Amino acid sequence: MKLKSIVLGLSLIALPALAQTPVYLDVNKPIEERVEDALSRMTVQEKVAMTHAQSKFSSAGVPRLGIPENWMSDGPHGIRAEVLWDEWYGANWTNDSCIAFPALTALAATWNPDMSALYGKSIGEEARYRNKNVLLGPGVNIYRTPLNGRNFEYMGEDPYLASVLVVPYIREVQKNGVAACVKHYALNNQEIHRGYINVKVDDRALHEIYLPAFKAAVQQGGAWAIMGAYNQYKGEHCCHNQYLLNDILKRDWGFDGVVVSDWGGVHDTKQSIFNGLDMEFGSWTNGLNWGASNAYDNYYLAMPYLQLIREGAVGTSELDDKVRRILRLVFRTNMAKERHFGSFGTEAHALAGRKIAQEGIVLLQNNRNLLPIDVRQTKRILVVGENAVKHMTIGGGSSSLKVKYEVSPLEGIRARVGSSAEVIYAPGYASPAVAEQDVKGAKAEQKEIDPVALRNQAVEAAREADVVLFIGGLNKNDGQDSEGNDRASLSLPYEQDALIAQLAAANPNTAVVILSGNAVAMPWVREVPAIVEAWYSGTEAGHALASILFGDVNPSGKLPFTFPARLEDNSAHALGEYPGDSINVSYNESIFVGYRWADKQKKARPLFPFGHGLSYTTFAYGKPIADKKTLLPGETITFTLPVKNTGTREGQEIVQLYISDKKSSLPRPVKELKGFSKVHLAPGQEKTVTFTIDKEALSFFDDTKHEWVAEPGKFEALIGASATDIKGVVLFELKE
Structure with a gap:
């Protein structure tokens, strides 16, 4: 007031x-x-x-x-x-601590x-x-x-x-x-x-x-x-x-x-x-x-x-x-007819952030169904990694926040497990301390880091655990995920790769959780059964992650970008124009960014493709059909297919529609995303998924005419669970 x-x-x-x-x-x-x-x-x-x-x-x-x-x-x-x-x-101020989303x-x-x-x-x-x-x-x-x-x-x-x-x-x-x-x-x-x-x-x-x-x-x-x-x-x-x-x-x-x-x-x-x-x-x-x-x-x-x-x-x-x-x-805005007073730092906002995080966490790999963890059959859980305890709402540049609270992954895991199992923590690795960026005169508390000693301690503890949860990744320090500078390489920092490999050798029940806003290299991908991408999940990060790891929530997130196996498999690096000569940078890859580039490569497959994400249940895709075989300008064409939950848990599947132009006057990607639908299914439940597109979805930008063009000809609608997991194809034609 x-x-x-x-x-x-x-x-x-x-x-x-x-x-x-x-x-x-x-x-x-x-x-x-x-x-x-x-x-x-x-x-x-x-x-x-x-x-x-x-x-x-x-x-x-x-x-x-x-x-x-x-x-x-x-x-x-x-x-x-x-x-x-x-x-x-x-x-x-003492009253400006926010909820981090x-x-x-x-x-x-x-x-x-x-x-x-x-x-x-x-x-x-x-x-x-x-x-x-x-x-x-x-x-x-x-x-x-x-x-x-x-x-x-x-x-x-x-x-x-x-x-x-x-x-x-x-x-x-x-x-x-x-x-x-x-x-x-x-x-x-x-x-x-x-x-x-x-x-x-x-x-x-x-x-x-x-x-x-x-x-x-x-x-x-x-x-x-x-x-x-x-x-x-x-x-x-x-x-x-x-x-x-x-x-x-x-x-x-x-x-x-x-x-x-x-x-x-x-x-x-x-x-x-x-x-x-x-x-x-x-x-x-x-x-x-x-x-x-x-x-x-x-x-x-x-x-x-x-x-x-x-x-x-x-x-x-x-x-x-x-x-x-x-x-x-x-x-x-501030002289509008109706402007509510809003609310700040509320439980409702924190729970909204948790729900978003839960839906965004991606299960990348789950061999032997290591996840979710059944605490009834697990006596000792070892949590390894600095990111299990490090606050991720601080740092990163202009997105750095002063939060009301932040639940770390370790706190979330311990809260979820309670007295059902013993949860032990070992840092395993450490990053250099950095000063808080918004505090005048702030200095980082210097600490001695012995990476070998930290690694050995964690590996020894892993031998005695029923399950190892490694929680690492990037961390918003300069040169990681942070404004003002780029990463130096695709690799994980702070000798994490060596640590993960040794943990996996010491205990086959090792799950890797990556906190990051970027893809990372995974030289140990075949050595660990389970991998989770948990992003930076804000105030309720720990609770959101624990709900996925222990199966309270079925993971339903899918990757919004490609994880390349090597940096050279990314088009900006394959064509040699990053970061430029400090004066100019040329985007020689043109339209072939992300999966558009990966689709062109016959030998180099992505580590994890665009749109990829697993679930604790399974889904079966039926045959897609179209309501017509030809599309005229001004018309739409609709594709439908049944999707069924064939597993024992309720879950959500993201069904993706890609369009492929079979012949065009200018080079086009193999396929392009033009629709998606996130469908919730109970065990045994089947729903019909529908996609409707028009001529605009078939268009490309003709730089000679400087206008969007949809050329008559044959197209394919490819419906799948990721950019590389295509479940069905429908051929149709655009007529004059």
């Missing part, structure tokens, strides 16, 4: 000087009328002030008119702790739009309660290389999967009166040289691979904000890029929201004025030796912009367009 009163109080200040209530204050009026009314009452100085930051995470309103400030918050996985006005460091790779692994909607609703409520009107997320950059340090913030390698999942997230966030700011637009696929690398990519790959999720966010999700990327495209920084922002985003897609710069992503005043940027954040200035009392006056869209207007060097039409968009944002 207090924050609401402040806003109303500011509004009332303006009223005595006005003949009647301004239109912009009338929430019953159409937003566009309100925008034009407010714009007509603003001075040039007030307009310019709205286009740039006034603190690390806020921009100015118009106090004279009762128009409130805009407050942004990282990030896509939880609402970041409050920071000091002018610094990145935490403000040490699973990383977006975990959400993508659910393959479930309902989970995306639950995620958006929950995080939107948290943002609203903290009075943030812009949430800096979600991220939808495509997984091009498994070395990208920021892949854990994105939704995988396939543009269709990312497009389907981003839409409900956005819609549910924005129902709370909070704008979703979709990032990082566009081609931000590596952290090395990210601030200036110029991406060279052909038009087909741009439109078929890297833009569809952003387009869906705008045209289907109705996103109110887009964040520009750090990198360059066509020799212009993406935060002020004529082609990406003005031509594609605003003209072609009809985007009516605001373009927000990434923090420090702005480099030039005139380009910012003319090339599509609306709000500037994070530009470097210390406010001291530049001769301004307010450091933010030195931003590119601050005094330099105002000075150009005063000199007559630029007009104000571009300024008015920026401010219209910002006012539209304000009236959609």
Whole structure:
């Protein structure tokens, strides 16, 4: 109530000087009328002030008119702790500890739009309660290389999967009166040289691979904000890029929201004025030796912009367009007719995060049915690995969170097992300590690490255990899964590979749990019976993992990206253009990203393919049929097939539809994902799964015509359990 009163109080200040209530204050009026009314009452100085930051995470309103400030918050996985006005460091509030939700790779692994909607609703409520009107997320950059340090913030390698999942997230966030700011637009696929690398990519790959999720966010999700990327495209920084922002985003897609710069992503005043940027954040200035009392006056869209207007060097039409968009944002969010108060740090949000994590955890391998563990027949469980106790909500860059609580895997396992069995812990390996990034002057507590001693201790304990649960992977340290840097290799860090091999030799009942946002190499894959990918699962990580390991929940997640056996099996590395020469990076693989590239390789099979994920039950696919043999423009074609749970446990299966163009004028992938359905089945239950597609699903981007084209000819609908596990094929034809 207090924050609401402040806003109303500011509004009332303006009223005595006005003949009647301004239109912009009338929430019953159409937003566009309100925008034009407010714009007509603003001075040039007030307009310019709205286009740039006034603190690390806020921009100015118009106090004279009762128009409130805009407050942004990282990030896509939880609402970041409050920071000091002018610094990145935490403000040490005592009431800003949030619920951490699973990383977006975990959400993508659910393959479930309902989970995306639950995620958006929950995080939107948290943002609203903290009075943030812009949430800096979600991220939808495509997984091009498994070395990208920021892949854990994105939704995988396939543009269709990312497009389907981003839409409900956005819609549910924005129902709370909070704008979703979709990032990082566009081609931000590596952290090395990210601030200036110029991406060279052909038009087909741009439109078929890297833009569809952003387009869906705008045209289907109705996103109110887009964040520009750090990198360059066509020799212009993406935060002020004529082609990406003005031509594609605003003209072609009809985007009516605001373009927000990434923090420090702005480099030039005139380009910012003319090339599509609306709000500037994070530009470097210390406010001291530049001769301004307010450091933010030195931003590119601050005094330099105002000075150009005063000199007559630029007009104000571009300024008015920026401010219209910002006012539209304000009236959609913190001056909306209906804006609930939200909720923060609640049990409901924690349980929502747990449910999302449970649906996203992927059972990669389960030989001898080692999992789930039956505690009635197990006396001693050995848990090995630093990741079993390390907090994963801290670190990683801008997604680092200050959480209300975090259940570690070890805590979750012990809580689940109770007194039914003895749970022993051995670290097995250790990573270097790092300082908390949001604490000013924080220093890492130095520790001596003897990897051989740690490994030997764990291996000896493994000989005496009934089951060994190794919990390792990556960990959000610099050079692992973290903003600002990429991984050095596909291998697990901190000598984990040697440890896993020795544990497996000491105890054949060894299950490996990987916590990561990236694929990892597994030289020990044939030596361990069970492997689980558990991602970064947030506040309830330990409980979610334990529910899968002990069979309380049947795993139903599937991989949103390919796990290559070797780094050279990834197209960005096979074709030798990563990370570029520090000036340019060429995407020589074009449209052949992820499984599209793997399908072309006759010898190198993936370690685990896109769409792969096992269950504790079994499913039988019936023969798919189509409702017609030919498709005419303007028509749809529907494929149906029965899917039956043939096992003894209830479970969920993700049925995937791929389309293959048998002959085309331009090279096309062997197949492309064009539909999926997550179906829940009780033991013995059978359901019919239906997919309906139209001509658009058969199209490719013709870069010579610069348009989407569906060429008449023969196609195949391939329905399967993964990109390599095809259960049925239906041939059909597109007619003129």
